[in-house]
Amino acid sequence: MSSKGYVLIVDDQLAIRLFASAALTRAGYTTYMAVSGAEALQRMGQEPNIDVVLLDLRMPDMDGLETMAEIIKYPTRPEVIFLTAYPDFNAAVETIRMKGQDYLLKPCTADQLLHSVEKAMAQRREKLCQEQMMNLIEETVEKLSHISSLQKQEEMTKMPAAQRPPKEPPASAPCQQLLELRGLSLDLENRRVTRLGEPLHLTTSEFDILRALMVNADKATSYHELAEVLHGQVIRPRKVRRALNTHLWRLRHKLQSGPDGQPYIKNIHRYGYQFVATPSSEEKGWCSV
Numbered sequence: 001m002s003s004k005g006y007v008l009i010v011d012d013q014l015a016i017r018l019f020a021s022a023a024l025t026r027a028g029y030t031t032y033m034a035v036s037g038a039e040a041l042q043r044m045g046q047e048p049n050i051d052v053v054l055l056d057l058r059m060p061d062m063d064g065l066e067t068m069a070e071i072i073k074y075p076t077r078p079e080v081i082f083l084t085a086y087p088d089f090n091a092a093v094e095t096i097r098m099k100g101q102d103y104l105l106k107p108c109t110a111d112q113l114l115h116s117v118e119k120a121m122a123q124r125r126e127k128l129c130q131e132q133m134m135n136l137i138e139e140t141v142e143k144l145s146h147i148s149s150l151q152k153q154e155e156m157t158k159m160p161a162a163q164r165p166p167k168e169p170p171a172s173a174p175c176q177q178l179l180e181l182r183g184l185s186l187d188l189e190n191r192r193v194t195r196l197g198e199p200l201h202l203t204t205s206e207f208d209i210l211r212a213l214m215v216n217a218d219k220a221t222s223y224h225e226l227a228e229v230l231h232g233q234v235i236r237p238r239k240v241r242r243a244l245n246t247h248l249w250r251l252r253h254k255l256q257s258g259p260d261g262q263p264y265i266k267n268i269h270r271y272g273y274q275f276v277a278t279p280s281s282e283e284k285g286w287c288s289v
Helices: 013-025 035-048 064-070 087-096 110-158 205-214 223-231 237-255
Strands: 006-010 032-035 052-056 079-086 102-105 177-183 184-187 191-196 196-202 265-268 270-274
Touching: 006 013, 006 035, 006 102, 013 032, 013 110, 032 035, 032 102, 035 052, 035 064, 052 110, 064 079, 087 265, 102 110, 102 237, 177 205, 184 205, 205 237, 205 270, 223 237, 237 265
Parallel strands: 006 032, 006 052, 052 079, 079 102
Antiparallel strands: 177 184, 184 191, 191 196, 265 270
16 A cells, blocks of 8 residues: 655654554654754755654744744755744744644644644645646656757758868767666667666756766765856855756656665755765755755
């Protein structure tokens, strides 16, 4: 039986985490648990398919609102349901401003919890549908561009030789035409990608980003470097992450995890991304964007 959705429960109280996990698991959801905001962000980096986050407002070190401030940076972020045992008007207003899906008082009943999660899942499905439509539009535009390029080449072959523009000298062949790491294979010449032998369809932008990360495997590649790969120039800092977030989210979603269960791409907080060629059992300081 497939899971109804993936829910991350973030609360510093063990009893709350166990109660919510039990209720949601019985209802058919897959649950993950985190004791703090920092651990929640790390977990989201490891599990990019999380649909809903149950987020306690009052936690030590990094509270719910601070954690939410990081979560909203996701291009297709999970829906967030806030939990609190201390209702506060200002906090409630802030959760609405941050577009939290719901605001539940603790303790709540299992029925109240499930009803709120079901509403959040409906909102999540609608957003994912819109994301798929955007993917389809982007792929269609790229295919039309490729067809137009082929038509121009065909027209060139029909022109008299004297009227054809001079051919550009052939570029020197790169030293390595195939990149292979952790079951992921990149054919640079034919621009093809396979994962564990199965072909993956990536857009031109996704392929270029993946190539840049794999060439620099196990080393951090900054937002600015990746933006330059896409645009051929360095763009303003405010636009860098916005330009990359959607591409990286789609790419990570398509790649999923390697044969070892670890994700291929990790985010380095406030710096950039890294292709993980040699996964470590201790990954500190990682989170997703």
